[in-house]
Amino acid sequence: MKLTPDGGDAVVSSAPGCPVAHGLPFSPFDDRITAAPWEWWAAARRDEPTFELSELELWYVTTYADTARVLTSTKEFSSKGGKFKPVDALPPALRDGYPSGHPGQDSMLMKDAPAHTRIRRLVNEALTPRAVASYEPRIREICNQLVDRFVADGECDLSREFATPLPLRVMTDLIGAPEDRDEEFLEWTKDFFVFYHGTPDPDPAMQRQIAERGRRVMGWMNDHIEQRRARPADDLVSRLVHATTPEGDPVLTNDEVLAVLSSFFTAGTETTMAFIPLLVRELLTSRDQLVALLADPTLIPYAVEEGLRYWSPARSTRRRVTADIRVGTTSIPAGATVHTSLMSANHDPEMFADPETFDILRANAKRHLAFGRGAHMCIGAGLSRLEARVAIETLLTRLPNLRMITEGRWESRLTIPRFTDFRVAWDM
């Protein structure tokens, strides 16, 4: 079975237990299913809540209760390993760009306690509620600068011109990278998905391009880490580099700092890039809710939570089963890779009444699992909520009578699909 970087050409045939709707077996790589997956997940929860997708050699867990259990049972469901070609098994041309392997292989997402706890505690310090609140003026400034660029045109591609540069700039700001590097970081982030979400099998020309980009980005990051080592500033990288144990030894190696930075890009940009246009689209197509929001902007945080529940931008998270185990009535063997379908959990009627309705006044929307749960729960949740809120406030204030021109386009991926080409217009 060959997974392509964006999954576009992968074929997944029906296996027993695989949910089917409209005659189509579920596949995470079918753009039609990615665009509106509800019926497949409803079929799974009804008929076989834990099922194996044998061609991808992974199992899906689909109910809210089972998903919460998997995410909080870290001994039975490890974040380490699992069925992906190890990201360090790179083709030779790529090894050029990543001589010690891709930093993603050391990501905190792929560690268990105690290694995970040690890193998480440090990163947490940069993302305390107070620290996150202090980023608001800068996020508002970025949003306004982006709108300034296209406001006079009367229309724009909201994905490309707003929702892509916003989280990217927030992230490069957070690590202290200059603005002229944004484009390169964006391409580099996309490269990561080639390793992480599919077989690293790009053609030779693409391999050379990825290797070259990897060399440049790794070079910049290593220099940056060394600079912060020599001259600390009040920022995330300095905090990571200078953290010491009670004995005075560094807590993190350079490679571990690199891994943290790379996990910020992969976990923190693509999710938000898809989420903001999806939330805008949902509001524009639920006119009465948009009117309520315009009348009372304090409802925006509620719309953000319901948007997270409804669209679950990280559709699933991955775990490795450490010993034979039962989930519901299904047995999963040791070593198997399990994906918790956050999307399905967030549409489980046992938890959310009338789950396929987008309702910004839903009383329990905040119980969604869009940020995961337990030890690995999204460390950037506060930051992404802030980005989404300020983004919506800015767009609704500065673009009067905002309306949709195109519906947007999906590019399927195993965990974080992309949502692009979403054009909107407004009155001038």
Ligand code: HEM
């Ligand atoms: C809509 C936006 C976002 C969504 C839906 C999202 C979703 C998630 C989910 C589901 C996890 C848990 C993964 C697991 O259990 O294996 C996670 C972890 C993580 N997220 Fe986010 N995320 C978002 C934004 C961000 C942002 C803005 C940042 C950067 C500050 C970020 C950084 C991280 C990191 C570093 C982890 C790993 C935490 C750990 O392993 O302890 N995320 N995210």
